Amino acid sequence: MSSVFHRSAKTYPVAVRGQGVYLWDASGKRYLDGASGALVANIGHGHPGIADALGRQARALPFVHGSQFTSEIYERYAARLAGLLPQDGYRFWAVSGGSEAVESAIKLARQYHTERGESGRYRIVTRKPSYHGASLGALAASGMGARRALYRPLLNEDAFPKIPRPDPRVDGEQDARQLETLLLQLGPESVAAFIAEPVVGASDAALSPAAGYYQEVQRICARHGVLFIADEVMCGLGRAGSMFALSQWHVTPDLLVLGKGLAAGYAPLAGVLAAPHVHAAVMEGSGAFKHGFTYAGHPISLAAGDAVLEVIEQQNLVERSRCAGDALLAGLRDLAQDFSQILEVRGRGLMLGLVLGDPDTREAYDDPGLAERLGRAAFAHGLITYPGSGALDGRRGDHLLLGPPLNATDRELDELLSLLRVA
Numbered sequence: 001m002s003s004v005f006h007r008s009a010k011t012y013p014v015a016v017r018g019q020g021v022y023l024w025d026a027s028g029k030r031y032l033d034g035a036s037g038a039l040v041a042n043i044g045h046g047h048p049g050i051a052d053a054l055g056r057q058a059r060a061l062p063f064v065h066g067s068q069f070t071s072e073i074y075e076r077y078a079a080r081l082a083g084l085l086p087q088d089g090y091r092f093w094a095v096s097g098g099s100e101a102v103e104s105a106i107k108l109a110r111q112y113h114t115e116r117g118e119s120g121r122y123r124i125v126t127r128k129p130s131y132h133g134a135s136l137g138a139l140a141a142s143g144m145g146a147r148r149a150l151y152r153p154l155l156n157e158d159a160f161p162k163i164p165r166p167d168p169r170v171d172g173e174q175d176a177r178q179l180e181t182l183l184l185q186l187g188p189e190s191v192a193a194f195i196a197e198p199v200v201g202a203s204d205a206a207l208s209p210a211a212g213y214y215q216e217v218q219r220i221c222a223r224h225g226v227l228f229i230a231d232e233v234m235c236g237l238g239r240a241g242s243m244f245a246l247s248q249w250h251v252t253p254d255l256l257v258l259g260k261g262l263a264a265g266y267a268p269l270a271g272v273l274a275a276p277h278v279h280a281a282v283m284e285g286s287g288a289f290k291h292g293f294t295y296a297g298h299p300i301s302l303a304a305g306d307a308v309l310e311v312i313e314q315q316n317l318v319e320r321s322r323c324a325g326d327a328l329l330a331g332l333r334d335l336a337q338d339f340s341q342i343l344e345v346r347g348r349g350l351m352l353g354l355v356l357g358d359p360d361t362r363e364a365y366d367d368p369g370l371a372e373r374l375g376r377a378a379f380a381h382g383l384i385t386y387p388g389s390g391a392l393d394g395r396r397g398d399h400l401l402l403g404p405p406l407n408a409t410d411r412e413l414d415e416l417l418s419l420l421r422v423a
């Protein structure tokens with residue numbers, strides 16, 4: 001009997017080894033990781049060189065506390081990461097996970113306004129559906145009924161008003177104006193920031209808005225003094241076919257939240273890249289971001305991040321994500337020709353989604369959703385996917401996310417498609 005407090009009462013296979021796109025369990029069964037865990041293991045499992053980098057850092061300096069020290073690896077990595085943005089002067093705040101990073105961004109946004117004498121700006125506008133994390137603040141900012149239901153009341157709902165999901169069939173600029181309509185209703189002087197996931201992952205199967213949407217979001221935010229927080233925890237670091245997903249809309253946000261692919265599963269690493277004006281407001285105001293976690297800026301995590309970035313750059317994995325993603329998308333569209341329950345195939349780079357449901361009504365099937373069943377069947381056949389049924393309130397939103405490691409070979413992607421077809 002297991003002593004682990006598992007996520008559910010189902011029986012979990014015990015994983016013992018990972019290599020490239022494959023994982024093996026204790027019985028010797030092999031799985032093709034078509035979801036990189038939860039779109040995390042972007043350079044695959046057991047990548048040679050990463051363990052050495054972790055070992056070197058563990059021997060040299062495994063830990064310092066952020067109230068006492070910075071570290072050579074923190075300084076070097078922050079400069080490297082910030083250097084990937086088209087604008088200079090961004091500062092990196094490193095934490096251990098995406099939820100911590102989202103909460104850090106929310107608090108930074110509120111502090112930014114407070115330092116400037118606008119403490120009435122407390123609201124964080126978000127979208128529905130959306131997922132920004134599991135901690136209470138990040139969950140309050142998430143429009144995802146199924147994950148919220150058992151934990152009500154969440155934090156002050158009035159502080160997290162929501163606009164509807166983007167609709168890629170609608171003109172991007174027009175679609176984005178839903179934000180302005182809400183800001184005007186609320187009174188923009190009560191709003192600190194708008195948070196959105198540029199290419200939506202867990203809550204909406206690789207959905208992204210039409211051209212022009214995020215440029216208009218940025219203009220609206222600027223017009224009303226609202227900060228724009230981009231949550232690229234899932235879609236960043238090459239996953240959606242560009243180093244940062246928002247660059248596909250030619251936008252750099254005020255706060256850019258990263259996680260998952262940052263250390264690609266080799267260590268817990270996430271963080272926020274903050275624009276120079278946000279950093280300046282804090283430092284020239286009260287002089288301190290009164291926020292911190294014991295493991296924030298952990299040297300071993302940062303060494304993992306640095307080594308992972310090296311692999312991404314050396315192996316040209318951003319470009320690979322774009323090309324392999326186009327090929328996989330085409331393969332999934334072929335599959336959709338043969339299975340009418342696949343209502344839609346979409347995505348960017350190697351962040352791809354299948355929307356599933358009843359071909360006659362074009363609605364999701366009743367619980368348990370088709371995605372859940374397909375995910376289970378795929379798992380039984382040795383293919384890992386990331387099903388998202390029940391993500392929304394009510395019956396809509398039955399979908400499956402696919403996101404194999406960015407360095408998966410053509411042959412491995414073909415194998416993914418065959419396993420999915422069998423499932």
Ligand code: PMP
Nearest residue numbers: 097098099131132133197233234
């Ligand atoms: N934001 C997004 C967009 C995510 O996909 C996730 C995780 N699925 C999070 C935030 C939360 O990250 P974590 O699970 O590392 O706390």
